[in-house]
Amino acid sequence: MAEHAYRLLSAIGGTVAALVMLLGVVIPAFRRTAVPRVQATTGPVDWAALVLPAIVLVLGIIPTMGVNHFGYGYRQSVALWFRGLSAENPGVAVICHAPLIHRIHAPAAWAILAVWPLARLVHAWSVPLWYLWRPYVLYRGRAPAHPAGPGTGGHRRRRIGVRH
Numbered sequence: 001m002a003e004h005a006y007r008l009l010s011a012i013g014g015t016v017a018a019l020v021m022l023l024g025v026v027i028p029a030f031r032r033t034a035v036p037r038v039q040a041t042t043g044p045v046d047w048a049a050l051v052l053p054a055i056v057l058v059l060g061i062i063p064t065m066g067v068n069h070f071g072y073g074y075r076q077s078v079a080l081w082f083r084g085l086s087a088e089n090p091g092v093a094v095i096c097h098a099p100l101i102h103r104i105h106a107p108a109a110w111a112i113l114a115v116w117p118l119a120r121l122v123h124a125w126s127v128p129l130w131y132l133w134r135p136y137v138l139y140r141g142r143a144p145a146h147p148a149g150p151g152t153g154g155h156r157r158r159r160i161g162v163r164h
Helices: 001-035 036-040 042-069 078-086 092-096 100-118
Strands: none
Touching: 001 036, 001 042, 042 100, 078 092, 092 100
């Protein structure tokens, strides 16, 4: 793949991922601060589960807008190291020469994995998309009950054949 096409594809893919991640941070953060019921059940781990993706987001956007804009050879360093992780042979020497922002971005993403089992991040895998197409649920209230007559022990007397 040509270098220009690779940069364009990675910039577009990174931008889409950043926008999706931004929504994934902003929407829960809004709910945790604006909805009293959710706010009451929010703990420190829940806040960590929102702050860590925000940090990863910022650390991912900075290289895309700054370092990559000036032509950093991502394919010869970070990409080789990342592929080496899956082959259980990461080229540590390769990543050591990468810009600092790239070296911070990866461990910050690993911190999310460390918090994952302790937080509500499981919803990233179980998104209830069926909620978008479910029928509207109508909740009906009961008609207000009339107070029972005096001396009836709290029960109303029923007349046969008359609806009350």
